[in-house]
Amino acid sequence: MDLTFSAEERAFEQEVRDYIAESLTPEMKRATALTPSVFSDPDIGMAWQRALHRKGWGAPGWPVEHGGPDWTPAQRWIFEAECARAGVPNVNVMGVKMVGPVIIGFGSPEQKNFYLPRILSGEDYWCQGYSEPGSGSDLSSLKTRAVRDGDDYIINGTKIWTTHAHHANRMFALVRTSDGERQQDGISFILIDMKTPGITTRPILTIGGDHEVNQVFFDDVRVPVANRVGEEGKGWTYGKYLLEFERGSGIASAKLREALKTITDLAGSEVTGRAIEDPDIAIRMSEVEVDIDALEMTELRVLSALQTGQNPGAVSSLIKLRVSEIRQAVTRLGVDVIGQDGLAVEPARPFYRLNHEPAIPEELLPVVPEYLNGRAYTIFGGSSEIQRDIIAKMVLGL
Amino acid sequence: MDLTLSDEQRLLRESADRFVAETFTSDHRKKAANDPLGYSPAIWKQFAELGWLALPISEAHGGLGGGAIEIGLLMEAFGRGLVSEPFLSTVVIGAALIAERGTEAQKQAILPRIAEGGLTLAFAHSERAARFDLTHVDTTAAKTTDGWRLNGSKIAVLDGAAADQIIVSARVANANGASGKLALFLVPAGTPGVTLRDFARLGGGRGCNLDLRDVQLPANALLGDGSDALPAIETVVDRAMAALGAEAVGIMQTLLDTTLEYTKIRKQFGRPLSANQVIRHRLADVAMQVDEARSMALRAALMANAEPVARGRAASGAKAKIGKCARFVAEQAVQLHGAMGVTEELDIGAYFKRLLAFDTLFGGSAHHYRRHAALSGRVHA
Numbered sequence: 001m002d003l004t005f006s007a008e009e010r011a012f013e014q015e016v017r018d019y020i021a022e023s024l025t026p027e028m029k030r031a032t033a034l035t036p037s038v039f040s041d042p043d044i045g046m047a048w049q050r051a052l053h054r055k056g057w058g059a060p061g062w063p064v065e066h067g068g069p070d071w072t073p074a075q076r077w078i079f080e081a082e083c084a085r086a087g088v089p090n091v092n093v094m095g096v097k098m099v100g101p102v103i104i105g106f107g108s109p110e111q112k113n114f115y116l117p118r119i120l121s122g123e124d125y126w127c128q129g130y131s132e133p134g135s136g137s138d139l140s141s142l143k144t145r146a147v148r149d150g151d152d153y154i155i156n157g158t159k160i161w162t163t164h165a166h167h168a169n170r171m172f173a174l175v176r177t178s179d180g181e182r183q184q185d186g187i188s189f190i191l192i193d194m195k196t197p198g199i200t201t202r203p204i205l206t207i208g209g210d211h212e213v214n215q216v217f218f219d220d221v222r223v224p225v226a227n228r229v230g231e232e233g234k235g236w237t238y239g240k241y242l243l244e245f246e247r248g249s250g251i252a253s254a255k256l257r258e259a260l261k262t263i264t265d266l267a268g269s270e271v272t273g274r275a276i277e278d279p280d281i282a283i284r285m286s287e288v289e290v291d292i293d294a295l296e297m298t299e300l301r302v303l304s305a306l307q308t309g310q311n312p313g314a315v316s317s318l319i320k321l322r323v324s325e326i327r328q329a330v331t332r333l334g335v336d337v338i339g340q341d342g343l344a345v346e347p348a349r350p351f352y353r354l355n356h357e358p359a360i361p362e363e364l365l366p367v368v369p370e371y372l373n374g375r376a377y378t379i380f381g382g383s384s385e386i387q388r389d390i391i392a393k394m395v396l397g398l
Numbered sequence: 399m400d401l402t403l404s405d406e407q408r409l410l411r412e413s414a415d416r417f418v419a420e421t422f423t424s425d426h427r428k429k430a431a432n433d434p435l436g437y438s439p440a441i442w443k444q445f446a447e448l449g450w451l452a453l454p455i456s457e458a459h460g461g462l463g464g465g466a467i468e469i470g471l472l473m474e475a476f477g478r479g480l481v482s483e484p485f486l487s488t489v490v491i492g493a494a495l496i497a498e499r500g501t502e503a504q505k506q507a508i509l510p511r512i513a514e515g516g517l518t519l520a521f522a523h524s525e526r527a528a529r530f531d532l533t534h535v536d537t538t539a540a541k542t543t544d545g546w547r548l549n550g551s552k553i554a555v556l557d558g559a560a561a562d563q564i565i566v567s568a569r570v571a572n573a574n575g576a577s578g579k580l581a582l583f584l585v586p587a588g589t590p591g592v593t594l595r596d597f598a599r600l601g602g603g604r605g606c607n608l609d610l611r612d613v614q615l616p617a618n619a620l621l622g623d624g625s626d627a628l629p630a631i632e633t634v635v636d637r638a639m640a641a642l643g644a645e646a647v648g649i650m651q652t653l654l655d656t657t658l659e660y661t662k663i664r665k666q667f668g669r670p671l672s673a674n675q676v677i678r679h680r681l682a683d684v685a686m687q688v689d690e691a692r693s694m695a696l697r698a699a700l701m702a703n704a705e706p707v708a709r710g711r712a713a714s715g716a717k718a719k720i721g722k723c724a725r726f727v728a729e730q731a732v733q734l735h736g737a738m739g740v741t742e743e744l745d746i747g748a749y750f751k752r753l754l755a756f757d758t759l760f761g762g763s764a765h766h767y768r769r770h771a772a773l774s775g776r777v778h779a
Contacts, residue, residue: 001400001401001402001403001404001407001467001700002399002400002700003399003401003700004399005399006399009399074399077399264776276776279768279771279777282771282776282777283767283768283771283776283777285771285774285776286715286718286767286768286770286771286774286776287718287767289715289770289774290694290715290718290719290767290770291690291719293693293694293697293712293715293719294690294691294693294694294697294719295690295693297693297694297696297697298689298690298693300399300401301401301693301696303399304399304400304401304402305402307399307400308400308402310402315689318685318686318689321686322686322690385679387682388678388679388682388683389675389678389679389682391682391685391686392672392678392679392681392682395682395685396658396678396681396682396685397658398658398661398662398672398678398681
């Protein structure tokens with residue numbers, strides 16, 4: 001057993017580091033540091049996606065025939081860790097990490113040829129149509145209906161919490177095409193052009209002051225049957241496959257470590273009156289850091305299992321739960337570190353393009369919005385309560 | 399980067415798991431609880447035959463040259479069976495102190511005997527006024543014409559009464575009588591001036607408190623060359639905490655397994671306890687904390703040979719986190735067993751108490767989060 005990477009892996013790490021150094025612009029870096037929402041705005045995020053694509057690194061998890069770089073699990077780890085360390089933009093994952101794998105796994109050859117290159121290049125910008133006002137964690141109760149009419153479906157209903165729907169030109173959605181015995185039956189997975197007549201989008205502001213999510217309405221929206229992925233009525237299976245990706249995807253510990261470092265640096269600086277001199281703050285930092293150490297080790301155990309071709313098991317729910325809780329702990333610490341400067345609300349966005357002098361130092365601006373927006377971490381992608389249900393069932397066999 | 403076990407390590411784990419499951423039954427534990435020695439010399443002999451006592455000792459001194467991972471595998475198995483043999487005292491701590499500090503002659507004299515099961519050790523370091531501060535030693539060692547004279551008091555000496563020799567830490571008075579460096583001394587059982595107050599240890603095994611009154615020792619009782627022993631003590635205690643963390647993981651896993659079974663069988667209001675979401679979620683949290691503890695114990699073992707600050711941060715991080723997880727897992731295991739959980743009729747209580755003992759040994763969570771913060775340059779120690 002050892003924790004060290006091989007000479008080839010070290011060389012790869014250097015290559016990643018070098019490429020990031022030459023392609024990550026100061027503007028992208030600053031924008032990322034000053035963005036308190038989950039994803040970077042598309043101009044920033046897609047600029048980075050294009051930079052990765054130029055290098056052939058646009059979709060680390062994809063098979064090589066669709067443009068993946070054919071990395072080992074260790075290389076993916078190193079790549080993610082270097083990206084986190086450098087503070088690269090948070091590219092919207094809906095394309096590369098979510099709809100991409102479903103199209104690769106279940107799409108037709110035409111769908112693969114059309115959509116996959118456009119995801120890689122950043123030409124298409126995707127959003128996810130899963131949740132509905134009446135269907136949150138109980139996703140399979142969804143009611144948005146697609147009725148067959150010749151070669152089209154006619155879609156009526158509404159989707160909610162749709163991240164970046166106001167930026168996206170495409171949506172992948174779960175819609176009801178029939179009523180089965182179980183509510184999971186009769187759901188289909190469909191790709192929708194957001195410019196199709198009958199689609200309207202309503203912004204929803206979250207408590208941190210950011211416009212990231214939306215409600216999307218479908219009013220007799222006509223979508224070709226050819227846009228259905230896989231079989232009619234099998235959408236639940238495909239959607240679950242994707243949720244597994246959402247839960248298990250990526251390496252979270254490196255990003256969390258950087259987020260903690262940002263807060264630690266603020267706490268050590270005059271800008272917070274050296275908050276770190278408060279021993280309670282210092283010890284809570286150690287508590288959070290140790291939690292990140294444990295998470296990182298669990299991720300490495302998964303990585304090691306993947307490297308040797310073993311099945312890591314149902315740990316992705318354990319990881320999702322801990323990641324969301326630790327992210328919240330980091331943001332909570334941030335609020336306590338900046339103290340009364342957290343009282344100043346800056347409603348304008350984005351923080352990196354304000355055309356006025358903010359009331360507090362720029363680097364403090366995202367701290368409170370990150371905490372407030374971060375309350376969603378334990379809710380989206382299956383709430384923590386749902387994750388505990390899954391752990392009880394899948395990990396503990398209850 | 400490879401966290402899979404080698405074939406030898408897998409075999410070690412399998413044989414340890416099997417031996418522990420067959421030997422350390424509930425009945426065995428109940429008998430051992432009334433044993434004044436606290437462990438079975440016959441089983442200790444079997445440990446030697448299995449090569450476990452030789453495991454971390456270097457090949458040059460009759461050992462197998464294993465490391466923290468192998469120790470962790472054994473300790474996890476020992477945790478599952480609440481083993482009370484003095485493995486930690488003699489092998490993990492005692493042999494390591496000899497290896498770190500001893501002269502070549504001392505190593506040759508002691509380490510092969512440990513490996514073959516012919517010698518047990520204990521470590522007397524903690525003092526009441528020190529709490530968990532390893533640097534705080536009031537026990538003194540004064541140079542005499544032909545050796546040393548020790549005075550002081552020690553607490554929480556694990557397996558001290560049964561040990562053939564006790565390694566005692568003391569502060570050496572320098573030329574003008576002020577206290578100087580830390581030193582370690584080998585004190586054979588029965589040395590005049592040593593008073594032992596033996597006690598049954600919380601969670602199994604024995605411990606003792608020690609009074610040293612004008613204890614006369616020969617010159618060669620000093621372990622090593624007289625340089626400051628603190629770095630060696632810190633190294634060995636950090637590694638001992640990693641080993642204890644692995645033991646705690648074994649205990650926690652057993653509590654989780656046992657509690658899962660119980661909640662499936664126990665019926666109330668016409669259905670098993672495990673049908674209730676509040677129980678299922680609690681068990682999910684217990685499982686998650688066992689898994690986090692497992693990661694931290696592994697991490698501390700992998701960092702056992704790192705430079706002192708990194709090693710110390712990993713060891714203290716693990717001790718703090720596993721201690722916190724251990725308290726939660728132990729308390730939930732009792733809670734979910736209901737009233738039966740607070741009786742001596744089930745094993746749950748014994749496992750609970752061993753975890754409580756784990757948490758306080760070498761310092762609890764609060765102490766180790768503080769040490770972690772200090773080693774990270776966040777607070778002063």
